[in-house]
Amino acid sequence: MSAVVLKGAATPDALAARSGGGFPAVDALLEGVASAPETFVLDPGAAGIDWSVENRVRGLPNRARIKCWSPKEGTLLVWFYKRSALPWSVDRFSYGGVLVGRERVPPAAIDAWLRYQVGGFHPEQRPPGIRRSFPFDLPA
Amino acid sequence: MVAPLNPCELEIDLFCRGVRIDRSCSLEEDARVFRRTRAGLGSGLELVLPGGLKDIWMNAPVEEDFAQASPYRLVKEGARYLLLDERNSLRYPVRIPPEPAWYERRTTLGTPMQDVGVLQGTYLGIYISNSCGYWWMRGEGREALNCAFCTTGYNVGVNERVDKAVEDVVEVAAAAKAEGCTFTHFNTGFHGGRDLEMVAPYVAAVKERVGQLVGVQALPARPADYWKYDWLLDLGANHFSFCWEFQHPDWFARLCPGKRATLGQDAFFRALEYCQRKMPKGACSGEIIAGVEPIEWTLRAIDYITDLGAFPTVCIFRPCIGSDMEHVPSPRSEDMIGVMRHMYEACRRKGIPIGAAPNIEVSLIVQPDDARYLAPRDLRFWAQEARSWVVRRLAAPVFARELRPRAPKADPLHPPRPRPAAA
Incomplete structure (x- = not known):
């Protein structure tokens, strides 16, 4: 892996x-x-690896986030979501996610996930293969 | 000089435009925690708009992009909250309902109570199931067959518990009742025809151990399974609601692909007709969304529902964050005022009781008795007010009886007929 790539992160x-x-x-x-x-x-306080992106979408700060979190051994959820715009609210707004195992993911898929985030989860940039529902609770 | 809006006009305008929160506000201390649960309509700020006829409870959009451009700004002056309309400098005093004490408590099983149910206005809303099957069904080139306006599948497991234990639900309903809540409303998504069996233990438990009015919102049963409604009535259900959302068949088909593929629009009509025939006038409701399909079809839906003696539940379309319709504009206030006035008039003409049940204020919709503010104050209006007063008095002992715990007349775990195979 390359050097630390997320602002606020520790070692890779x-x-x-x-x-x-x-x-x-x-x-x-x-x-x-x-x-x-x-x-x-x-966000070092969040479960898993959870990051935002510093850009603006349609004039507003981009609220799109990605969380990588393992619900069970050998399974990774790459979850697309937004947090509430209100600082005291704990609401989260899911856009679905992708469940993967320990297999390699094609670079085009990785790029599509990141572009989806950078675009603020615009519906026309929605990557294929996103699951909308999960049978488990997602930690903050 | 611009005339101020009456409370219902203000409610409608807020549903359509949303509200911005000023830095002077301290909602983290003064308001209920924000919870986007169920279909997503309750993601906003709970407000009470005071008025002479009645105070109006509403859930004002604050999270959606359109709300960021709202002319309404909520400000706090001293201990008071005001809505400032920046188009004309009009100021509207509002109340912020405080968070119920039980929101911070846990059940005996250790579940945070607010993860089990939420107050939406003054009633307790509980989504009992593990998401909605339409969110798991693929087909017709779609990722899922969920309704386009809905975010249910996104909320469960994120803002809601995946599973809800009957014990948890009973404790939460009891805690809510202790603070004045009279109505618990259960809803489910699509579960292949097992929906009513799933809800039965919750209905029976709340009726027997808490004593509340209980409503059920589920997808309609097949005609061969209508006995399940009779069973739920024996268990104590007081209300059934049916959500076909759009009256125009093409809009229904396009925006509710799962409902179209598995049930069809007629299934909703027939089930509502069956249940309303068995229950007192206004005990069942048909639920529709206004502001998406052409208005004349919304009016037609209201006429159909009230012709049956049922209660029209009309939501103003909200383009919830994350829904497939997130980028569809919210409707025009002027159009929605016409719809809600029609709703009130239809209830009045057909004698649908409005505002009769004790302390049920639904913040997600414009209730027919909210829409009293839209009617001209003529002789018919005051005659209707007098009728409503009499109905409330006559119904009071009936509701008082329903609010006492009582044993169900049927077995919630063993339906009177064999369970049908899951679809």
Whole structure:
């Protein structure tokens, strides 16, 4: 993996460990983040690896976030969501996510996920293969 | 000089335009926690708009992009909250309902109570199931067959618990009742025809151990399974609602692909007709969304529902964050005022009781008795007010009886007929 790519992150290994470790999709996502022109920011207090992007969409700050989190051994959820615009609210607005195992994910898919985030989850940029519902609770 | 809006006009304008929150506000201390649950309509700020006829409860959009451009700004002056309309400098005093004490408590099983149910106005809303099957069904080139305006599948597991134990639900309903809540409303998504069996234990438990009015909103049963409605009535259900959302068959088909593929629009009509025939006038409701299909079809839906003796539940379309219709504009206030006035007039003409049940204020919709503010104050209006007063008095002992715990007349775990195979 490349050097630390998320603003506010520790070492790359510590970063990968936050998602449970050993997921090639996480490595590929972080490499995609590193090579993107935008700045991505880690939330160190959130479960898994959870990051936002510092850009604006249609004149407003981009609220799109990605969380990489493992609901069970050998499974990774790449979850697309927004947090509430109100600082005291704990509401989250899901746009679905992708469940992957320890297999490699095609670079085009990784790029599509990141572009979807940078575009503020615009419906026309919605990547294929996103699941809308999950049979488990997602931690904050 | 611009005349101020009456409380219902203001309610409608807020549903259509949303509200911005000024920095002077301290809603984290003064308001209920924001919870986007169920279909997503309750994601906004709970407000009470005071008025002479009645106070109006509403859930004002604050999260959606259109709300960021709203002319309404909520400000706090001293201990008071005001809505400032920046188009004309009019100021409207409002109340912020405080968070119920039970929101911060846990059930005996350790579940945070607010993860089990939420107050939407003054009633308790509980989504009992593990998402809606339409969010899991693929077909017709779609990722899923969910309704286009809905966010249910996105909320469960995110803002809501995946599973809800009957014990948890009973404790939350009891806690809500202790603070004045009279009505618990259960809803489910699509579960292949098992929906009513799923809701039965919750209905029976709340009726027997808490004593509340109980409503059920589920997808319609097949005619061969209408006995399930009779069973739920024996268990104590007081209300059934049926959501076909759009009256025009093409709009229904396009925006509710799962409902079209698995049931068809007629299934909703027939089930509502069956249930309303068995229950007191106004005990069932047909639910539609205004502001998407042509208005004349919304009016037609209201006429159909009230012709049956049922209660029209009319939501103003809200382009919720994350829904497939997130980028569709919210409707025009002027159009929605016409719809709600029609709703009130239809209820009045057909003798549908409005405002009769004790302390049920639904913040997600414009209730027919909210729309009293839209009617001209003529002889017919005051005659209707007098009728409503009499109905409330006559119905009071009936509701008082329903609010006492009582044993169900049927077994909630063993339906009187064999369970049908899941579709």
